[in-house]
Amino acid sequence: MNAKSWFNLHSWAGLFLGVLLFVTCVSGTLATLSHELEYLTDAKYRALSSSTSTNYSAIENTLNKCYPQAQILYIQRHKQDYLATEAALKVGDSFRFVYLDAATGTLLGEGEWARISRFLRNWHMNLSMGWTGKLIVTSLSVLLVILLVSSFYVYRRWWQGFMKKPAALSLDKRSSWADWHKLFGLWSLWFIAVMAITGIWYLVEHGLQTANVPHTVSLPQAVSDFKKQRIEKHLSPISLTAAYEAAKQAFPSLDIRYIRYPNKADQPIEVRGYNDDILLRLRANRVYLKPSSGESLGIQKGEELPIVARISDTADPLHFGNFAGVGTKLIWGLFGTLMSFVSAAGIYMSWLRVKRKTTVVKWLGVSGGIAIGLVVASLLITSLSFTERSVPNQVYSPILG
Structure with a gap:
């Protein structure tokens, strides 16, 4: 393939479902920091201290005192110790989150299933469209691989561009957008590669699950x-x-x-x-x-x-940066933002290239229309469904109080 063919392939991959790819980058970036966003919005998500110890006895005493007749579904403490511990309860026929300080068992607040992290998780994971949405989202990793590989052929002598000063950004000047697109793209290469590789695994895993191929560890x-x-x-x-x-x-x-x-x-x-x-x-x-x-x-x-189960359990920490405290999550958030900009800049550059010759509708084409339709539909479905959480009719756990 010559340089022009690589450029055409790169442009096609960036525009085929470009809007959907951009939204997936944005939702993934926000999902990475979703618990931190909750932390900033409400005190109930904040632990009173960053103590690494968990006082289950104190937590259980608090739950017994404050929620008599309820039952525990599960309790979870996040890897980040500054976040509150969550107890999921069955209260009558309804679901309720209770937030507690892990070290002291102090009650910090309560809430329903609906929250920022749930909205972003549903939206990013499968567009709230179940099996079909998961297939669509994971298939975008194929486009990422194409964009990653073709970028080395589109940007000649790319290794010289890491320290190249970009032109001042001008709204209608395509060359200035190209400079920033290349600069941020170069610095994000490692991150895009991680997203592409883990995304391909999610696609493979989705196929294994659909075909009922055993790939997880059996129960003892x-x-x-x-x-x-x-x-x-x-x-x-x-x-x-x-x-x-x-x-x-x-x-x-x-x-x-x-x-x-x-x-x-x-x-x-x-x-x-x-x-x-x-x-x-x-x-x-x-x-x-x-x-x-x-x-x-x-x-x-x-x-x-075993190797396949190990890959499966490694993919999430790599994809979301949730493996070494808030530091890695912030790094993932930063490069996710850069990746989102690279995607948006590529789309906008394509429009600047043809805007004098065509209309927006013709430029978007069928694939662009489908991408926008999926984004709008996913936002609507997620907004309507992310509050839903049924509880089992029976739970084999102690009745509190």
């Missing part, structure tokens, strides 16, 4: 055997504190961050946490407990994961 045999046993109905589920202590005894090095109660007595309590692993999400390390006694039914360690 003891868990499977436990589900087949006859459970005596008079047995009560163990307390939150007892679940924590049982999991800690079974997996002493685990930094426990998540405890989920089952819906039924023949299902295990699942405990998740971190274990000094590199680039693994929360669910890579797990302890399964018998809900009526706390007996360990099995342990999953991230360091022992």
Whole structure:
């Protein structure tokens, strides 16, 4: 391929669904910092201190006192210790988030399922369109790969451009936009590559899930055997504190961050946490407990994961930068912003190139119209659906109070 062919390919990939690609970059950038955005908007999302210890006994006492007759669905403490710990409760037939300080158990506030992080997650992950939306979003990674590879051929001697001073940005001057497009694109190459690679994995994973191809770690045999046993109905589920202590005894090095109660007595309590692993999400390390006694039914360690499961549990930390505190999240947020600008600048440069010869409608074409339609539809659907959260009819967890 000659230089012109590479340029045409680069332009096509940037414009084919360019508006949708730009919106996906923006929503992903905001989703990366969504909990920090909540932190800034409301005090209930802020822990009182950045203590690394979690006082489950104090948390349970607070829940017993303030929410009698409710039941715990799950409790989670974020990797960032400045964020409040979240307890998801079944209160009657409704769902409620309760926010607490991890170290003291102090009640900080409560809220519904709808919040900034939920809106951004639904919008970015699948446009709130389920299976089809997930396919559309993950397929955009193919365009990213094309844009990444073609950029090296479009921008000759690109390695000399990192320190090249760009022209002053002028609204109607395409060359000035090109300078900034190239500069920010060069500095964002590593980040675009990370987004493209993880996006391709999400696309592959979506295909594996659709085809029902096994690619995750199987449950421990003891868990499977436990589900087949006859459970005596008079047995009560163990307390939150007892679940924590049982999991800690079974997996002493685990930094426990998540405890989920089952819906039924023949299902295990699942405990998740971190274990000094590199680039693994929360669910890579797990302890399964018998809900009526706390007996360990099995342990999953991230360091022992097979290759495909390891890739799956590494993709999220790499994609969102949630692996080393607020510092990496801010870096991901910065380069996500640069990537969004590169996308928007490319679209705008294309319009400046042809605006004297055509109309906006003709320039956008069918693919551009589809992209805009998907963006509008996704915003509407997300706005209408992100508040929805049903609760199970029954939960096998202690009745608080």
